[in-house]
Amino acid sequence: MTQQTEPARRKPLNRDRVLRAAVALADRAGIEALSMRSLAHELDVVPMALYKHVANKEQLLDGMVDVIVGEIDPPAGDADWKSAIRRRILSARRALLRHPWASRVIESRTSPTPGVLDYLNSIIGMFRAGGLSADLTHHAMHALGSRVWGFTQELFPASPGPAPADADPQALAALLGEMATRYPHIIEIVLARPHDGESVVGQGCDDQFEFEFALDLLLDGFERLHRQGWTSAERF
Amino acid sequence: MTQQTEPARRKPLNRDRVLRAAVALADRAGIEALSMRSLAHELDVVPMALYKHVANKEQLLDGMVDVIVGEIDPPAGDADWKSAIRRRILSARRALLRHPWASRVIESRTSPTPGVLDYLNSIIGMFRAGGLSADLTHHAMHALGSRVWGFTQELFPASPGPAPADADPQALAALLGEMATRYPHIIEIVLARPHDGESVVGQGCDDQFEFEFALDLLLDGFERLHRQGWTSAERF
DNA sequence: CAACCAAGGTGTACGTCGTACACCTTTGCG
């Protein structure tokens, strides 16, 4: 008599099942209907049980983002950089359109998750593989902004949050080394900006410059199309 | 003896004072510290008193956005369209940088306020005055995305919310007429898109097309700069 | 095989939020 109490023994939860259930619930009922309580109810469990698998609701949302990021197709190796990047970004767009809440959740994240960094790193790698300089790639990433996601918005307020003033410098150096091997392309373009010799980790990035770079690129593009008498029937 | 009870008679609140206090509080303490309770406390009033001046917290945030939008410089009449628009957008950027919470609040708004519509309408007017077609202007607005605000993000999920299925068609027509006189440029470009003969109000806007338009404009721009061996020292 | 222990699930409770609703107070006007 190993199972007398319940009609069917419930198999234990794990982080992955929690995240998938959260994604499914958000898809079905909308992100505003996703609360720790409603999710717990969905899983036939008491709200506090979830906290054995995710630290808090913020981490739950982070995890959900990574689930969606995992749905983006991997890079297609063959084509030239431009169409390869184009394809990848349109794939990201399709993934985000499948989960209408996802773009808003990505927006609201305050610091990037590993899955997000992987994705950005690989996009940067595609630019670099195409021969673009680290500097130009840096600007390109800013100009794309949230368009790398298939929607439109600023990437992150400041790269790694409000400067880890807590940890000791040794642990910080170790962390930096770890990042350098895992996200080499990110590290490269973060360090590539010439001006503003800031302290250790990047941050030497002139937001105003990035903004004007993208703005002028767009305005010049509009002007060029205008002068050519472009109409939406044509591809350009 | 018209004022015996209080040491100093409090002058009555009004919507404007509420909004300004809310902006000031968000500036000082951060947007996450702005609650109906904290704002009421700030104004030496009980929380429910605020509801005599704003319908709910959403409308409070809407009003705060309009306060910030009111800080954007009016168009400068002289210059060519490109630099006039450039100047205006950079002015918007400065306004938003003064209130770091504002971009996140604008993002979170679900439907545009009158002040926002005024601003967008006038930017569109500047494109049109420069001679660009309504069609090209439409795409340009999408491509700029939230960059018209001085930051980066999608403008609105769908123009006027989830299609007013409630009101009777007569009131809807009246509303449309009202909009046409107040926001003529907006109406023009909304109606300009040729394909997708959708019902009454706009919505005949192919998001996928808009996304690819902007994406290709940017990618082509990157490629052009790359071929020219551009480096960030130069303006282009 | 008994003892144990960590991993997983529970129950209760707290503080915060937005806001509904009924009430009182002040003020300006006929």
Added chain:
DNA sequence: CGCAAAGGTGTACGACGTACACCTTGGTTG
């Protein structure tokens, strides 16, 4: 003077996230 509207109050409710102490399992090991 009297009265209605405009403005301010007090209480209360139902969400929310989550701290904390507790119980229940099932696998490992002496």
